[in-house]
Amino acid sequence: MLPRVFLIICLGGFISLIAPLRTEAVTFIVNESNPIDTISRSALSDLFLKKERYWPNSSLVRFIDREKGRAERDYFLKNVLGMSQRQLDQYWVGKKLYAGDSAPLKAQTDSMALRLVHQLEGGISYISDSTEIQNFNVKPIKVLE
Amino acid sequence: MFDLWKNASIVKKILFGVVVASIFLTLQLVGLFFSNSRNVSNLESLKNLEAVSTMVENMRELLDASLTSVNQAPDSEEELSDIKFLIEQNQKHLETLFGSLERRFSEYKEHPRLLDDIKKGLTNFQNTYGKLWEVLEDNGEGSAQELPQLMLARQYVAETLDALTKMNLNLRERHKSIVQNLYTYRYRPLLVGFYLTALFLGLTLGSGFVFFRNFSRSILNLKAATNEIAAGNLHHQAPVLSRDELGEVTESFNKMAKSLLESTVSWEYVKSVLESLPDMLFLTNLDGQIIGVNEATLIQMNQKEEDLLGKDIATLFTKDFIAPDAEENLNGASFESDLLRPNASTVPVFCSVGLVSKDRENAETVIYVVKNIEELRSLQEELELKNSDLTEANKELEAFSYSVSHDLRAPLRSVDGFSARLQKMYYSNLDEQGQDYLRRIRESSSKMGQLIDDLLNLSRLGRAELTKRKVNLSSIVNEIIKDAEVEPGRNIEWVVEPDVSVLADAHLMRVALQNLITNAIKFTSKHAQARIEFGQEDKEGERAYFVRDDGAGFDMAYVNKLFVPFQRLHSAGEFPGTGIGLALINRIIHRHGGRVWAEGQVEKGAVFYFTLAN
Numbered sequence: 001m002l003p004r005v006f007l008i009i010c011l012g013g014f015i016s017l018i019a020p021l022r023t024e025a026v027t028f029i030v031n032e033s034n035p036i037d038t039i040s041r042s043a044l045s046d047l048f049l050k051k052e053r054y055w056p057n058s059s060l061v062r063f064i065d066r067e068k069g070r071a072e073r074d075y076f077l078k079n080v081l082g083m084s085q086r087q088l089d090q091y092w093v094g095k096k097l098y099a100g101d102s103a104p105l106k107a108q109t110d111s112m113a114l115r116l117v118h119q120l121e122g123g124i125s126y127i128s129d130s131t132e133i134q135n136f137n138v139k140p141i142k143v144l145e
Numbered sequence: 146m147f148d149l150w151k152n153a154s155i156v157k158k159i160l161f162g163v164v165v166a167s168i169f170l171t172l173q174l175v176g177l178f179f180s181n182s183r184n185v186s187n188l189e190s191l192k193n194l195e196a197v198s199t200m201v202e203n204m205r206e207l208l209d210a211s212l213t214s215v216n217q218a219p220d221s222e223e224e225l226s227d228i229k230f231l232i233e234q235n236q237k238h239l240e241t242l243f244g245s246l247e248r249r250f251s252e253y254k255e256h257p258r259l260l261d262d263i264k265k266g267l268t269n270f271q272n273t274y275g276k277l278w279e280v281l282e283d284n285g286e287g288s289a290q291e292l293p294q295l296m297l298a299r300q301y302v303a304e305t306l307d308a309l310t311k312m313n314l315n316l317r318e319r320h321k322s323i324v325q326n327l328y329t330y331r332y333r334p335l336l337v338g339f340y341l342t343a344l345f346l347g348l349t350l351g352s353g354f355v356f357f358r359n360f361s362r363s364i365l366n367l368k369a370a371t372n373e374i375a376a377g378n379l380h381h382q383a384p385v386l387s388r389d390e391l392g393e394v395t396e397s398f399n400k401m402a403k404s405l406l407e408s409t410v411s412w413e414y415v416k417s418v419l420e421s422l423p424d425m426l427f428l429t430n431l432d433g434q435i436i437g438v439n440e441a442t443l444i445q446m447n448q449k450e451e452d453l454l455g456k457d458i459a460t461l462f463t464k465d466f467i468a469p470d471a472e473e474n475l476n477g478a479s480f481e482s483d484l485l486r487p488n489a490s491t492v493p494v495f496c497s498v499g500l501v502s503k504d505r506e507n508a509e510t511v512i513y514v515v516k517n518i519e520e521l522r523s524l525q526e527e528l529e530l531k532n533s534d535l536t537e538a539n540k541e542l543e544a545f546s547y548s549v550s551h552d553l554r555a556p557l558r559s560v561d562g563f564s565a566r567l568q569k570m571y572y573s574n575l576d577e578q579g580q581d582y583l584r585r586i587r588e589s590s591s592k593m594g595q596l597i598d599d600l601l602n603l604s605r606l607g608r609a610e611l612t613k614r615k616v617n618l619s620s621i622v623n624e625i626i627k628d629a630e631v632e633p634g635r636n637i638e639w640v641v642e643p644d645v646s647v648l649a650d651a652h653l654m655r656v657a658l659q660n661l662i663t664n665a666i667k668f669t670s671k672h673a674q675a676r677i678e679f680g681q682e683d684k685e686g687e688r689a690y691f692v693r694d695d696g697a698g699f700d701m702a703y704v705n706k707l708f709v710p711f712q713r714l715h716s717a718g719e720f721p722g723t724g725i726g727l728a729l730i731n732r733i734i735h736r737h738g739g740r741v742w743a744e745g746q747v748e749k750g751a752v753f754y755f756t757l758a759n
Contacts, residue, residue, distance in 0.1 A: 060262065062300060100310030105300050115293040120300065 026072045027131070029114070029138040031123045034059075038142040044080050047124065049091065050101040055122055063104040064116045064125035072110075072126055080143070114138060152388040158356060165352070169345035173338065180337035183330055187323045194323065197249045198316045204242050204263075205309050207235045212302045215274065215295060219281065229278055236271055243267060256315055259308050266305030273298040363391040367398060377413065379406040425484075425494075425515040428501075429458050436510070445517060448487055458513065461485055467498055484515060493518050543604055550600045557597065561590040592723075599725035603710070606732055611650045613737075618645045618690060621655050622679045625662045636673060637666070642680035645690065647757050649737055657733045660726040661692040661753055667720055668751065669696030687756050695750035699743075707743055730755070 028044065030036065035057055039047075046052040047061050055061055066073040068085065077083055083091070092103040107113035110127040117123035118136040127133070133140065153161070211232045219225035243263065250260055277294040363386050370383035382399045385392050419426055419439045425446070428437035435456050443450060459466050463483040478498045483491035495518045501510040564586045572580060622641050631637060647654070662677070669675035678693040699707070699714050706712040710728035730753075734741040738758025745751030 054258075060265075060304065062304070064300075096310070098314070100312075100314045101307050102303055102310075105296060105303060107296065112293060112296065116296055116300070119293065119297055 025129055026075050026126045027129045027133075027140050028124065028126050028143055029117055029133060029140050031117055031121055032137045032139050033121055034124075034139070034141075036141060037139075038144055040144050041080055044143055045082075048076075048081065048104065050095065050099070050104075059122035062116075062120045062123045064113050064120075064123060065104040065106045066113065066126065067106050067108050072128055076126055151386075151392075155360075155389045155391065158389065162349075162352065162356070166345075166349055169349065173341040173345060176337050176341045177334055181334040184327060184334065187327050191320065191323050191327075193249065194316055194320050197246065198313060198320070200242050200246045200249065201309050201313045201316065204239055204246070205306060205313070207239050207242070208302050208306050208309070211235045211239075211270070211274075212299065212306075215277070215298050215302070222282075225278070225281055232274055236267075239267055250312070256312070259312050259315070262308040263305055263312070266301050266308060270298055270301040270305065273301055359386055360391065362386055363395060367391075367395060370395075370398060370402070374402055374405070422514070425513075425517070427453075427458055427461075427513040427515065429511045429513065430509070431511065433458050433511075442515075445492075446484075446486060452487075462494075462496075463491055467496075481518070484517075493522050495521075546600065547604045550597045550604065554594075554597050557590055557593055560586070561594065564590060596723055596725075599723050599729070603725060603729055603732065606653065606656070606729065606736070609653070611653070611736060613648050613650055616647055616649050616651045616654050618647060618654065618658065619643050619679070621651075621658050622662065625655075625659055629662065629666055631666060632670065634673075635670070635675070637669065638674075638676040640676065640678040640680070645679075645681050647690070649757055653733045653736070657730045657755070658692070660730050664726060664753075665692055665694040665696065667696075667722070668698075668715075669694050670720075672696060684754060684756075689754040689756050691752050691754045693750065693752040698745040698747050698749050698751045700747055701745060704743060704745075708741065 028039070034055060036055070043052070048063050048065070050061075050063075053061055066076070077085065077088065081088065088103075092101075095101045095103075105116075107116055107125065110131040113125040113127050114131070114133060114136045117125045117138045123138075150158070214228045214231050214235075217224075217228060219228055246263075247260060273294055277292065277298055280292055280294055366383045366386070370381055373381035379402055382402065383395045385395045385399070422439055423441055425442040426437075426439040427435055427442065429435050435453050435458055438450060438453050442453070446453065461484055463485055465480045465482045467478050467480050479496060480498075481493070481495050484494045485491055495516045497514045497516075499512045499514075501512050564583060568583055568587065572583065575583060619641055626639055626641070658679075662679075665677045669677065672695065676695050679691070680693075681688060681690045683689070697715065697720070703714050706714065708727045708731040711724040713722065713724045731741055734755045734757070739756040741753065741755040743751055743753045
């Protein structure tokens with residue numbers, strides 16, 4: 001009995017590791033020129049927090065944040081950054097002071113986020129999972145746990 | 146190297162010192178330059194950094210202004226036009242500033258991507274706002290905030306601002322680092338200058354000390370040597386420490402001391418000479434106070450030095466003392482006196498007086514050399530006594546000689562007279578042997594008569610009074626030649642130097658010359674051709690008169706017998722004579738204070754020289 005339970009737990013853990021971040025609200029999108037298709041959560045965090053500033057193809061990372069109060073953003077703060085809004089604000093103050101980096105621009109709507117990522121080389125943002133992206137020059141990327 | 150330094154002249158040493166000091170100074174300047182170069186470089190970097198930082202700040206402000214303009218929602222076309230103009234102007238300024246920044250920032254190679262990012266950001270912004278105006282102009286007023294072009298413009302401005310801010314932060318870090326560097330090394334030039342100055346000062350002072358120590362030593366050695374020599378130690382030599390001018394001066398000084406030693410006598414030497422004198426010696430001042438005596442004085446006076454010093458020297462002599470105050474007559478004076486001893490006995494002394502002065506002008510000391518003549522006086526008295534006896538004996542001898550000669554003449558005259566009468570009256574009555582005996586008696590009595598005449602002459606000449614006057618010897622010789630009896634057939638060449646005059650007794654000189662000329666004629670009689678010469682010449686610094694002939698001459702081995710009475714070097718048969726002639730000449734010349742001598746060679750002639758007292 002015990003070996004069977006252990007096997008199930010291990011299999012579940014493995015599946016959860018290799019499976020893309022599955023949420024009900026958020027899809028991470030990048031400009032279609034971007035060669036990546038997957039990204040780790042920590043890498044995603046580093047890109048947002050401007051700890052990593054360039055994509056592997058040397059293009060500048062242009063992260064488009066979303067306005068406060070939106071579900072997608074709350075989800076992003078909680079599950080990707082693991083920070084509260086206050087912590088994030090403090091982080092950007094420090095980042096501005098010591099690294100010269102300012103917080104990313106915020107798009108009010110999914111449509112704006114799509115348009116900006118569509119036009120910006122190296123652009124990346126997150127939108128509602130339900131938003132259609134076929135007409136834009138963007139592609140979704142899978143976030144690995 | 147050390148020898149090179151020792152042999153160098155002072156001028157060269159000073160020049161060397163100046164060159165070394167100059168090198169030290171130059172090295173110090175170089176050291177200061179290099180120690181300060183980092184600070185200079187940092188200051189230059191700081192200045193450049195300030196310029197770049199100002200550019201970045203200006204660009205940030207321009208971009209901020211552009212972003213503010215972009216964020217404004219234009220209410221009218223005019224406002225849109227103003228914003229557009231403002232942004233375009235800003236963009237031009239930004240491009241200009243970026244050009245400068247690109248040139249300046251190329252020095253800071255650490256972040257090449259930042260420049261690239263700024264450039265891309267500016268280009269993207271320019272492209273974006275161009276499209277933004279088109280959209281705004283097409284869509285009309287009030288909807289700018291919703292336009293993605295506006296968001297893009299913001300994004301590019303934000304990217305550029307971030308890059309500029311990063312650049313500014315980098316510049317600040319660099320600025321901080323440079324300032325820190327400047328602060329850290331702020332004392333370095335001062336310390337380097339201090340250490341180099343201390344080092345070079347030490348070296349200069351050290352070498353200067355060595356130089357001046359040698360200089361000072363040489364001078365002090367010279368001073369010490371001068372004092373030594375002044376004290377009378379002429380053996381002292383100053384050590385030669387170098388071969389420079391001072392060394393040469395020292396060597397010259399040593400040479401001078403050596404010359405002084407060779408040409409001067411030291412006080413020790415003079416003292417030892419005075420001490421070694423067998424005679425007594427008193428040194429007095431001009432007041433006659435004794436200031437020094439020698440060892441012989443102490444022995445002969447049987448007194449201690451301290452008993453004599455300070456005494457008046459006049460009290461030591463009983464008579465005829467020459468007082469020191471008779472200064473002008475004192476030097477070289479002498480007197481005989483009796484020296485008073487402590488036991489009141491006296492001793493006869495001969496005293497020489499001299500003045501001693503240091504500067505040869507002002508006499509300071511009188512020196513009395515006192516000779517004990519007690520023994521001398523006794524010898525003198527004895528000699529005078531003997532001389533008196535001798536004179537008396539001579540007189541008696543001469544009287545006896547004269548008396549004998551005179552008394553012999555009377556019986557001889559009887560022998561001669563009676564033998565002459567016997568020859569005249571009874572010669573024919575005698576047989577042949579008797580006649581021979583009578584002839585021999587006659588010859589002997591005649592010879593004896595001649596001898597007695599010669600002896601009487603010799604005796605008379607010894608006692609005759611000299612009457613000296615100027616005499617022309619040449620005239621006398623000529624007269625003698627004129628009266629001379631020369632055998633017929635003989636040929637004599639006469640050579641007489643004219644006007645040979647002397648101060649002498651004319652009669653005696655005639656006798657002497659008569660004998661010399663007669664001798665010359667006699668001893669050249671074996672030669673058919675003869676030469677007889679009279680003249681004068683210098684002999685060993687004396688004027689000598691001579692009679693020279695080329696006759697029989699004589700053997701120089703017997704020259705001492707020539708002037709002894711009755712001594713003859715030739716037999717009477719060979720050359721007749723009594724042997725008194727040269728003894729007579731000798732006595733005449735001696736009475737004139739001169740001397741006579743002869744030189745000759747057998748069969749080559751003889752020369753008879755005589756001199757006369759001046």
